[in-house]
């Protein structure tokens with residue numbers, strides 16, 4: 001299957017088998033995994049490969065079908081909006097859509113990019129629909145939060161889990177998609193984006209993640225030197241103004257985390273290596289132990305908002321606890 005996505009080889013192989021007719025096309029398929037790792041891109045590429053008129057498993061991007069899929073006007077795909085609540089009225093409209101057979105191909109696909117967003121009424125109506133679907137209909141869905149989907153609905157889907165890309169896949173993504181970012185920042189970006197390529201793309205615009213980091217570090221230094229919170233508050237404001245507030249707490253956490261790694265003599269784990277000396281200068285401040293409490297509070301805050309931070313933050317949080325323990329020994 002032709003795809004621009006790095007990694008996810010197992011999933012791509014499986015989708016390829018569907019395209020080649022080596023395995024049956026499941027009546028309902030769900031790609032699930034953390035945000036920003038390529039589930040929707042993979043879905044679109046699967047549709048392109050499925051419907052391209054060239055009839056190979058490598059879409060051309062130029063035929064009538066490919067162009068219509070790109071502009072969301074292909075008649076055999078019914079597409080639900082992303083990130084919006086799905087109401088019962090939309091399920092009724094979908095039913096009106098699929099009662100007639102496909103016009104351009106063998107399959108009609110209903111594509112639901114945020115399956116977790118169905119109201120209870122919509123879910124019940126959708127369940128009824130899943131009982132007797134027409135033979136040409138296929139449901140293709142993605143979700144970041146499978147845990148928020150009704151178990152009765154979930155059980156109707158073949159679930160395909162996708163994980164965050166490995167470090168080497170992430171590096172390959174950076175080389176291809178972020179040529180303006182020097183390689184020395186890849187690791188920082190990997191941590192800052194929680195290894196999500198989509199989010200890395202967003203925060204790397206105008207190197208905004210570096211600006212936030214500089215402002216945060218300056219804020220922490222000022223806080224330690226003069227007990228002045230203004231500069232840190234300015235960093236938060238900058239993050240909010242540039243739509244990167246999700247980055248604010250993790251940036252501070254990684255700076256504090258790096259400081260503790262430096263103190264423990266575990267320099268190879270330092271993420272912000274390019275500003276090593278500046279972080280060291282923070283260590284020289286007398287009033288630095290309050291940072292541990294600050295990090296604790298932030299980690300707990302973030303683990304409550306699990307919606308955004310998932311497994312990645314949980315791992316970091318446990319690591320933080322272990323490091324603190326080691327430090328106090």
Ligand SMILES: [Zn+2]
Nearest residue numbers: 052060063066
């Ligand atoms: Zn094509």
